[in-house]
Amino acid sequence: MGHSGAVWDYRAATEIIKDWNGIDQVVVRNPQGSSVKVSLYGGQITSWRNEQGEELLFTSSKAIFKPPKAMRGGISICFPQFGNCESLQQNAFARNRIWTIDENPPPLHPNDSHGKSFIDLLLKPSEEDLKFWPHSFELRLRVAIAADGDLVLISRVRNINGKPFSFSFGYHTHLSVSDISEVRIEGLETLDFLDNLRQRERFTEQGDAITFESEIDRVYLSSPNVIAVLDHERKRTYVVRKEGLPDVVVWNPWEKKSKSMTDFGDEEYKQMLCVDGAAIERPITLKPGEEWTGRLTLSVVPSSFCSEHFDLQGKSLR
Template sequence: MQDSVGSGRLILSEPIGSTAEVRMEGGQVVSWKNERREELLFMSNKALWKPPKAIRGGITICSIQFANFGSLEQHGFSRNTMWALDSSPSPLPPANSQSTVDLILKPTEEDQKTWPHKFELRLRISVVKDKLTLIPRMRNVDNKPFSFTVSLRNYFSVSDISEVRVEGLETLDYFDNLLDRERCTEQADAITFDGEIDRVYLSTPTKIAIIDHEKKRTFVLRKEGMPDAVVWNPWDKKAKALPNLGDEDYKTMLCVDSAAIETPILLKPSEEWTGRQEISAVSSSYCSGQLDPRKVLYGLS
């Protein structure tokens, strides 16, 4: 079904040549390349590839929580726990190609000491043509309800953060984590970057565009079941303070996450939540005025 490239790592391949590399530790996508073999995801040049620490880059699934809360570690434990291949992804059809893999995470006894609930967290990862799709599913297999938050942390590779704009979050409210989660309203026509940013945008649309002027590339992020979006770049001072991020790495990365944070998802026993995220990378000549970003965002003709 997939090609193994060593202990705990899989390569998904698509006939036209695009690939994704998946790490069983954390269920993390650590590479996504298009048919021209161009890397589309950022990976820190100081990334620590030693478990149980999460790798700084790619796409990570952060759950049972996103942020610090009580005795749970920051961003939960799903991103630095060993996942397993899921042989029963029902109700999704079984994966029958080299371009799809199904993973599952169940809590260990150690996990349940800090979060005493039984669950099954599933993740389908597919690469098809120019699209990378992740379908996370959380099932409550406990005898009591629980609530959780989740974020798919997407590290996009960009040419120069100062040449990037994000469309689709205009006029929305957001929590500013640099101002102790103060609730603000986005005033700009688009988000551009000239300093550190750490925001949780609320009730966001299903499509968000990340436009890279210099590379003439637009990432189109489509999501379901995750109403919020996190936008993060550490900028220079924070980058230097992070041990697993190069001092200059902030210039070529941008995180735009699909998330459910403001309102935790409540699951009763036997209930299941399903989310979906699809990322496509399209060539654009927006910097020469030939691409109207509204067409990318809303499918206008």
């Protein structure tokens, strides 16, 4: 691909395959064998595998892979609104549009390509989109896999309109876990959150860490840029680093809600946890010509390493 000299410098394979709807998916691999797969439908990340080939993202066994429905699982790009991205199909239209491969993206910071295998995608509004969200924009997404297997997502929204516009944004991220009752999140203690199960009422987190024993749907506000999701049974930790995304959505439907969702298995809530880097409470406003960047980096480390040696605040995003 035209711009991908840096990719091939790292002997990475970038391969285009078709899904069973005939939609292109791009598989990006690093030399060590980790991979990420992104669909041009919605710019959705459908797979992230480590060097051993183990899938790190959850996708429902009952997911419907048929447009216009967004697939239940992986990582969805929620733009220009993230209410609960679950219900806002139309208002989060980026996740059910066909994106294109961006052959000549404007330059990013050198660190954003160094040592990484990547693909750049682009979404521009259709005539239809402009009818109900009348703003001209360019939404770029870089999907990268680093030499150490980290998954790096960089989204850039540019206003090419004659007037300012505002939007919210989220990476709706389904992590694969061994057993939800054995998982805890560190880094959100003492924060205020909006509880979507109680009319978005505002509360303050009281626990030392977040653990799970019932349905949860919360937006944690002004959160640290690094949080950790510890999976005790697998003795590993997902480290979520983010930039430009002040909020974190934590979602698990639990038993009753799972049974009501047609594209989700009744018991699958046990193997899944959504932890979304997002900008929700204070929408982002761009003046004409301005650009916003939101970054998400997902890493997996052994839990012993995390709890003993891992400085949640101190590790750089790059």
